Amino acid sequence: MKSFGRMAYPYMAWITVFIVIPMIMIMLYAFTVQGNETLIFHFTLANFARFLQDQTFLNVLWNSLRIAVITTLCCIIIGYPAAFLIAQQDERKQGIMILLITLPMWINMLVRTYAWRGIMLHFDLSSEFKIFVGMIYNFLPYMIIQIYTSLAKLDKNLITAAQDLGANPLQTFLKVTLPLSVPGIISGITLVFLPAVSSFFIPKLLGGGDYVLIGNLIETYFVTTGDWNFGSAISLIMAAIILISMYLTRKLDRQYQED
């Protein structure tokens, strides 16, 4: 049986070549400046300094975070009642509704986003609002499904018990249902916030290309400008911010569970 362990060797080679080395390449580019054709690398923080000293870049970063946070909040506010109401239906209806919500997710994200363009032509909307609608449309199903899953797992006896002990429906919800569905909200946040921060086709397809988020900035530096060093540095900054916010969310969750 131990010899079966050897079956993992080919993939170890694969991940070294296609995951580890490419990740090292990003670091290498982010901490050097253009013109390093020789194998001598000059370590520098210039790319990061350039980003942090320029107000335009900081504004882009701020806008990306703001839009991602608002999108995530909207998904919770719209998605929670939906998940809650679905969980109240009888079992057959629940299955159908969850199927209806997952169905559009199978359609290519760009195609789904493009679908909004025609509708949006009827209204005079700001680029930012269009981006919000596009993001909520794309990411809301994840939030609903995560919250629904945690609500469906919930032991119905707990609710009956709370009611028997004299809690009114609002108290039952606030003291029993809501706290027990927090893990679902947390995993929903992870699934919405992460792609929302880094998304760059939603602003481009719906914002008409004049609205720049951090993903668009990275794209510009890789595809148009060809300044891979600076592009790599921006993507590292973005990855760091995402990592930190994920860490904080998990920590908050853990603290909450302990209380």
Place this chain on the structure above:
Amino acid sequence: MDKKRKGLRFGSGFYLTLIMLFFYVPILYVVVFSFNNSKSLTSFTGFSLMWYEKMFANRTMMESIYYTVLVAVIATVVSTVVGTITAIGLSKSRRLVREVVTQINNLPVMNPDIVTAISLMLFFISINMKTGLLTLILAHITFCIPYVILSIMPKLRQLDDNVAEAALDLGATPWQALTKVIIPQIKDAILSGALIAFSMSFDDFVISFFTTGPGINNISIYVYTMYKRINPSINALSSLIILVIATVLVIVNVVPMLKNRKKREIEA
């Protein structure tokens, strides 16, 4: 009391209807306007199939469908085979090895797509590999395998090691133990891993965008390049995709239902 309950039920139905409308109106809108007889995306001027004709006549568009399917099929087959072999291997590896590989394996899943995408692009270009179909397929295999492994590992952990040991003790070759004992037990997990891999590959935009070369576009990249123009052929393409997916999902969901009913009828 009864009135209140009725009101609640109405409110809940109303809210869920609104949510469903939000999800389905854009899809319906696209399908309707794919049959429009003018270029307008706002007013329906009459029925025609011209955008479908234009779509089938558009070589770039047809090629993008071809490449999407080709890459998804290759990536699914390779990642399912490699993922299955690796998952079984890892379940019998030393703990340290398993931990390290799992952590690295999680990187493409946890990282934003754009980071995985540019890391691969930088890698391909630095080793002087011309970006194109091959780099696209390699990139897809790379981000698909982790999902296959993630879907098989939990199932493997539940398996009783003694069953495979018993097979070996009873004279089965390791190959027989693998194909007759282990794989049949994790068949469902392999299948769902393959399904996830296929849909990840079929839908991917970001990683494809950065790792492909000139002339090789998938559907996502094609739609993206249309961001400035209004091209109702995309509505036709979208409707086609919606039709295919709806058909597949209905078959997948309805066939088991019918089977169950038949079973019940036979039992009754």
